[in-house]
Amino acid sequence: MQLSGSGIKCVRGGREVFAGLDFAAASGEALAVVGRNGSGKTSLLRLIAGLLVPAGGTIALSGGDAELSLAEQCHYLGHRDALKPALSVAENLAFWADFLGGERFDGAKSLATVGLDHAAHLPAAFLSAGQRRRLSLARLLTIRRPVWLLDEPTTALDAAGLDMFCGLMREHLGRGGMIIAATHIPLGIESRELRIGGAV
Amino acid sequence: MTALSALVRRDVRIALRVGGGALIGVLFFLTVVVLMPFAVGPDLALLSRLGPAILWLGALLASLLTLDRLFMADHEDGSLDLITMSRTPLELACAAKALAHWLAAGLPLIVATPVLGLLLNLDMVATGAVALTLLAGTPALTFTGMIGAALAVTLHRGGLLMAVLVLPLSIPVLIFGVAASQAAIIGPMSFGAPFSILCALSLVSLVIGPFAAAASLRHGLD
Numbered sequence: 001m002q003l004s005g006s007g008i009k010c011v012r013g014g015r016e017v018f019a020g021l022d023f024a025a026a027s028g029e030a031l032a033v034v035g036r037n038g039s040g041k042t043s044l045l046r047l048i049a050g051l052l053v054p055a056g057g058t059i060a061l062s063g064g065d066a067e068l069s070l071a072e073q074c075h076y077l078g079h080r081d082a083l084k085p086a087l088s089v090a091e092n093l094a095f096w097a098d099f100l101g102g103e104r105f106d107g108a109k110s111l112a113t114v115g116l117d118h119a120a121h122l123p124a125a126f127l128s129a130g131q132r133r134r135l136s137l138a139r140l141l142t143i144r145r146p147v148w149l150l151d152e153p154t155t156a157l158d159a160a161g162l163d164m165f166c167g168l169m170r171e172h173l174g175r176g177g178m179i180i181a182a183t184h185i186p187l188g189i190e191s192r193e194l195r196i197g198g199a200v
Numbered sequence: 201m202t203a204l205s206a207l208v209r210r211d212v213r214i215a216l217r218v219g220g221g222a223l224i225g226v227l228f229f230l231t232v233v234v235l236m237p238f239a240v241g242p243d244l245a246l247l248s249r250l251g252p253a254i255l256w257l258g259a260l261l262a263s264l265l266t267l268d269r270l271f272m273a274d275h276e277d278g279s280l281d282l283i284t285m286s287r288t289p290l291e292l293a294c295a296a297k298a299l300a301h302w303l304a305a306g307l308p309l310i311v312a313t314p315v316l317g318l319l320l321n322l323d324m325v326a327t328g329a330v331a332l333t334l335l336a337g338t339p340a341l342t343f344t345g346m347i348g349a350a351l352a353v354t355l356h357r358g359g360l361l362m363a364v365l366v367l368p369l370s371i372p373v374l375i376f377g378v379a380a381s382q383a384a385i386i387g388p389m390s391f392g393a394p395f396s397i398l399c400a401l402s403l404v405s406l407v408i409g410p411f412a413a414a415a416s417l418r419h420g421l422d
Contacts, residue, residue, distance in 0.1 A: 080278030098206035
């Protein structure tokens with residue numbers, strides 16, 4: 001499986017963020033997107049996820065499920081974690097598992113993996129920032145999709161959380177998945193660097 | 201199908217929990233209708249003549265009150281991104297969200313109508329007529345209001361814009377809703393004609409609303 005983009009141009013609010021960007025990632029590979037603030041790291045992830053329309057260039061996934069679009073094979077973990085404060089941890093996870101569909105794994109086990117099994121019945125409103133991030137990670141584990149688009153995934157995670165997250169990423173790559181992560185700090189796993197917009 | 205029922209169940213559940221939208225709408229409806237007899241005065245004949253119009257206005261404003269958050273909440277917490285990316289067509293997801301809103305915020309208004317009818321000196325037949333027209337007409341309010349709610353997300357403007365956009369669309373619903381109720385209560389018009397038009401308005405908005413809302417959300421991707 002190969003995800004590639006060529007000559008991608010991104011325009012936001014009438015301003016050109018980047019142009020002529022080429023990238024490629026294969027199964028089992030992690031791509032770390034780096035660049036200074038405002039260089040378009042998040043925009044690139046959103047372009048891949050189909051949440052932004054490119055002003056030029058193409059993005060294509062070859063070798064994936066031919067029945068599904070690129071966005072439908074991606075997990076997007078953004079700044080906002082798509083959790084409802086009124087619902088419990090388990091309800092939040094169960095909703096996304098039902099809604100996203102596809103191959104599904106045991107939600108309770110995912111919660112245990114990210115260390116939230118003790119809080120399953122707690123409303124998400126009471127979670128700390130790090131716990132919210134862990135709950136978002138549980139979504140990535142419960143529904144399996146080959147491409148992970150991660151935007152500053154390590155924000156708010158503690159040291160143990162980072163270790164756990166690195167293990168999950170390695171496991172995902174080992175299964176033949178791919179990861180594209182926008183990040184300021186090293187990802188913690190072996191990754192190729194994609195630099196946007198000159199030196200930091 | 202699982203995806204859509206999951207979306208409906210989630211939205212209804214959130215609306216019914218503490219701080220959800222369902223209770224706010226009913227309370228507002230209650231407030232408007234309860235205050236009206238005090239404002240109009242003790243003229244019972246006048247009150248029962250105005251009754252259907254008051255109930256309809258209250259229901260319209262109550263549903264507008266909670267509609268503007270329909271997509272905004274999902275947009276703010278990032279859920280809308282995941283809904284847009286999913287395998288479920290955005291049109292169906294919009295329809296499911298509107299259905300959930302109607303179940304949680306529209307149905308309770310109809311259930312409350314017989315109780316509030318007493319305060320407005322409406323007899324059984326009149327209350328039944330108003331409840332029936334609300335049942336037929338409130339889906340139209342929700343599904344046209346959804347278009348405004350989607351535009352509010354696209355244009356990054358909240359409440360007021362949405363009210364301005366949606367009000368003209370809901371005027372026909374209000375006219376035929378009240379006309380049908382009045383026809384059932386005092387005549388001499390037939391009940392059938394305005395009621396059929398009311399049902400037609402609901403059916404048309406049921407079809408157009410999800411497509412318009414989804415188109416607006418897609419256009420506003422950023």
